Amino acid sequence: MIVVFSGGVGGSRFLEGLIQVVPQEDIVVVGNTGDDEEFYGLHVSPDLDIVLYTLAGVVNTKQGWGFRHETFHVMQQLTKLGNDAWFRLGDNDLATHMYRTQLLQQGKTLTQVTDSLRKIFGLQIKLIPMSDQTVRTLIKTSHGIIPFQEYFVKNRSLAIVQDVIYKNAETSRPAPGILKAIEQAQMIILAPSNPLVSIGTILAIPGILEALQKTKAPVAAISPIINGLAVKGPVISMMNSMGMEASAAGIAKAYQNFLDLMIIDKQDEDLQKEITKLGIKSIVTNTIMKDKIAKKKLAQTVLSAYFFKPKF
Ligand code: FO1
Numbered sequence: 001m002i003v004v005f006s007g008g009v010g011g012s013r014f015l016e017g018l019i020q021v022v023p024q025e026d027i028v029v030v031g032n033t034g035d036d037e038e039f040y041g042l043h044v045s046p047d048l049d050i051v052l053y054t055l056a057g058v059v060n061t062k063q064g065w066g067f068r069h070e071t072f073h074v075m076q077q078l079t080k081l082g083n084d085a086w087f088r089l090g091d092n093d094l095a096t097h098m099y100r101t102q103l104l105q106q107g108k109t110l111t112q113v114t115d116s117l118r119k120i121f122g123l124q125i126k127l128i129p130m131s132d133q134t135v136r137t138l139i140k141t142s143h144g145i146i147p148f149q150e151y152f153v154k155n156r157s158l159a160i161v162q163d164v165i166y167k168n169a170e171t172s173r174p175a176p177g178i179l180k181a182i183e184q185a186q187m188i189i190l191a192p193s194n195p196l197v198s199i200g201t202i203l204a205i206p207g208i209l210e211a212l213q214k215t216k217a218p219v220a221a222i223s224p225i226i227n228g229l230a231v232k233g234p235v236i237s238m239m240n241s242m243g244m245e246a247s248a249a250g251i252a253k254a255y256q257n258f259l260d261l262m263i264i265d266k267q268d269e270d271l272q273k274e275i276t277k278l279g280i281k282s283i284v285t286n287t288i289m290k291d292k293i294a295k296k297k298l299a300q301t302v303l304s305a306y307f308f309k310p311k312f
Contacts, residue, residue: 003185007198008047009064011191012054017295024124028181033129034137034201042097056121130202133172138165157234166204182211190221212258220261223248227267249274
């Protein structure tokens with residue numbers, strides 16, 4: 001069994017490759033829910049939905065989130081009613097959030113609701129939210145502390161990040177099945193997701209970091225930074241303003257307490273020495289997931305670094 005820690009777009013693109021080489025039922029995805037937010041009384045879980053929609057083949061591939069061929073009638077009407085509908089929830093997407101909210105209100109846990117959605121979308125992969133408790137990623141800027149989506153979407157990541165706060169993380173628990181999966185995994189892979197606001201949020205849940213340190217399984221990470229540029233999102237400015245080196249080596253440093261293997265792009269070959277000095281093995285390969293074949297090759301390379309033989 002392979003465990004993958006995933007944020008939204010980068011994580012799901014990697015998973016598109018992984019499901020080509022490992023049967024879905026042998027994959028456990030731990031999804032970030034720090035980006036979750038309430039809009040119009042609905043519980044939106046962007047990263048979980050991005051994984052679901054991508055693997056189900058219904059995602060808008062251009063933007064990496066939401067449905068393909070989506071309409072926005074509800075948003076248009078909300079705008080007419082005077083709402084600043086800055087977070088664009090499509091009509092079909094809204095149905096997912098209504099379904100999730102309804103089940104949560106009936107007393108189901110986020111883990112149970114996510115599993116129902118997973119079945120509805122026809123997936124065999126196990127997708128687990130990092131926690132059933134409400135943990136929220138907040139961004140401290142010079143103008144105050146704001147929720148992640150407000151920083152990322154409304155403010156277009158323009159504010160200088162002074163700090164990242166994982167609200168309520170200290171009193172949360174890993175969702176059922178996560179610690180056991182980490183213990184029993186053949187390999188754990190940190191997807192090419194933001195180390196501060198995707199993977200960092202998952203690691204902030206008490207017990208997860210310790211489980212990674214304890215597991216016998218090799219822990220690998222794929223860099224979301226290539227040649228000083230982010231594959232997607234504000235990772236560079238975030239890491240810089242947090243005093244971290246914004247590179248694959250900087251990411252290896254952030255994970256050095258538990259990381260065995262760092263996957264870096266060919267363009268970053270010169271960073272290998274720095275990573276080796278941290279006591280971490282590294283593989284140089286093409287990490288740009290431009291198409292289905294490139295995604296598959298990346299997954300094969302990560303898996304073949306250890307004992308694991310892809311089953312098909
Ligand atoms: N990203 C945007 O840049 N603009 C949006 O209006 C937006 C809406 C949205 C709705 C549902 C959903 O699941 C994701 C959405 N995203 C949007 C993406 C999301 O903000 C981020 O990509 C993740 O939170 C970071 O992984």
